[in-house]
Amino acid sequence: MNEPITVLLIDDQTIIAEAVQQMLASEPDISFHYCNNPLQTLKVVQTCRPTVILQDLVMPQIEGLLLVRLLRSSDAPTHQIPLIVLSSKEDPVIKAQAFEYGANDYLVKLPDRVELLARIRYHSRAYTNLLKREEAEALLRQENEEQALYIEQVNKITDAAFAVEQNQFEAKQLDEVVDRQDELGQLARVFTQMVKTVKVREAELERLKDSLARFFPEEYLQFLRKDSVIDVQLGDFVSKTMAVMFSDIRSFTTISENMSPRENFDFINAYLKRVSPEIRNHYGIIVKFLGDGMMAVFPDGADDAIAAGIAKHQRVWEYNQQRLARGDRPIRIGIGIHVGHMMLGMVGESNRIQGDAFSDNVNLTSRLEGLTKVYGSALLITGQTLEQLSNPEAYDVRFLANTIVKGRTEPISVYEILNAEVEAMRTLKLRTLPQFQQGIAYYQDRALTEAKTCFEQVLSIHPDDRMAQLYCDRIDALLSQGIPEDWQNVGSFESF
Template structure:
């Protein structure tokens, strides 16, 4: 079993320990010499023997240090305090291709030993060499060096450390360095492989982003996919969601007054303003149907209602802009319903699309159509009302119990009027107790009393279309009952 290669830090510590041992032996020799000089009775034989023993101890330490440095597989080089090469071990000579060279100045170090900035033909700045920095008393490390030998280039990592004398001055600078060519090549290969992976991922993300403009990312996530390329025909999932339909009122008549180019500019100007109101409330647009929008909200019904309110507020600002440039304002209707949906993919081999299938979707579309009948911009179903965290956070009133096309049961719908002009909203809120009582009386078929309360609502808010509709109904129902 191979022994683990010593670390550079360990080697430096060992070098320093051995150097200190040599220094201690030198001091011991000096002490012995002083002792011999001051002790006259010692014979010349004893003096000679002691000197010999001291010199042998010093020589033994130096030999041990030299053997250690020559045996280690990591390069070691030493500069003296004046910056002149003092020692290079065997591993260092192999890396440099040469041993100790006579230099005129430390400035010649990089050029003499052919040390370059890695990957270039630029001589490495001598002042940045770790061993030169060690002469300034710094400990430094660099791995951006390259030694140019006649037949190859060797990448090296160098750690420079200063050795101080007793006075605190730099006596030597030691550099420990090793061949990191294989490591650099491995890193380059890893970077190349990583770059290819990133390029592949970027291409896939670009593709997914491009498809995301046609198939919403949220739709993919609900199906359990990250990329459009993973989707298969027939993939489907069931979810509890809120569905919104929004449509421009009388768009056909408006579009007939515009050229085809003007039509598309108008629709895109309108849709681009509505989209942020939906996405900022955790919804996504499932599809555009001409001028109509179908949006889905998976978190909670509050998101859908808040998005509807935001769309109407945005429309108010858009209409102000339209009037300033000479265009007529537009009106929209929004219908929201909540329930269980099936999301999935439909189509054939050559054409596939995402879609949502559910009775809850159809009902949301029918509720949007009711906004035209009642002259209000935002209606929600009772299922949506029941899913709101706190209905009291909104301005809501009941509108009707209706039997929409395709439904055998009656559906209760409510108006959300938070986005009404402030004076209209205040009037509806002030009338809300009277209005609610009138609706209860209608439900009990007490049309005379209900009609009186609706008249009271209209005196305070003449522009209330729902109160006007119910006042007419009360009169019609009373006439009908008289006829019977």
């Protein structure tokens, strides 16, 4: 079946149009259109869309060769439509100019019907094939562009997957792909939603991790040699020699009497949030909070523990400046530190576990902290702790007594670290240190009268020295009751 042919004749002579129409009338595949005004050519072309144009060269409205040039201009819709020029005579010069201006063919009118049909069919077929070829090429270009875009957008999904791996993915990276209505677009939408879901879950897990870390800190995991809290099991423990610290607030019951339960919580948390970081800052682990106090261990020993204790007292001093400015009562804390072998691990039952430390040394440290109230000291350590210090000369240390704490039969040597005292107290204790040490020496030699004189000298300068007063009271009791034969200058926890 032949392709449809549309012929447009441009000629001012109606008689020529009738003749051409008659030549073509018997051809079912050819439709004929006529334009008698060459100035209306482009308008008629838009209406009939010819596959071949027949144009007369002699018309009153416009010079024929000029019309050829206009129809062949690159921006004209007739630029590629085959153009057969009709002339009244065979003129080589005019024919050459017509071809030069872009005409496809040249006929002397009126041409033979057979020849005219042949030329119309030839040029129309060539034009139709040209359109088909251009359409095919356009379609191929479109397919190539779509394929290139498809590959580009596949690469975008690949890049997005890599960005997810690098934690740099943003949903806008796939905006163009998501808008596709094919499988690739569906993949991009599913991928984006999956990443969003994963991000939400990661954020939830991060919050959960942060929450768990508040109950089970990272340093605890490292100490137990665990990668994650989910690896921790009931009964996990580490056994080694460590420094242990107990601390609490002096006279907390008295302070809290006039507080509501909410005020008590706020007060305790205000205190703990200031002092607790100093444990971590000095490589310690908070084992547990004990109301207004806490228990902590320092795996690397005494130096870290004492540095942390001094820092805690500094934070309390700073907190007290704020409390005094508000008209609140200042607080004091007591700290006891001992070094010994202990087990730190997880205790409880299958549905509830927590960290704890076990050892006679732990109990001893708890009793030592209790002695801070009796001795009026800010920070007490044992002789064993002092021996473990890498540089004991860095601290101002005052020996207090050999004493037996509750639960033990062997006496321990007790020292106080004066660096933890407030400046005024520290100054007075350092000022009276020679008299205090001399009093201790007399006391240990049973020269009680001379010892009391030394302690009274201390009290004359520093009336609030609780330890000097305790020695005076103890000496008075010994002088009135007599010195026991088995006396070894050792006191007890309840009464020095």
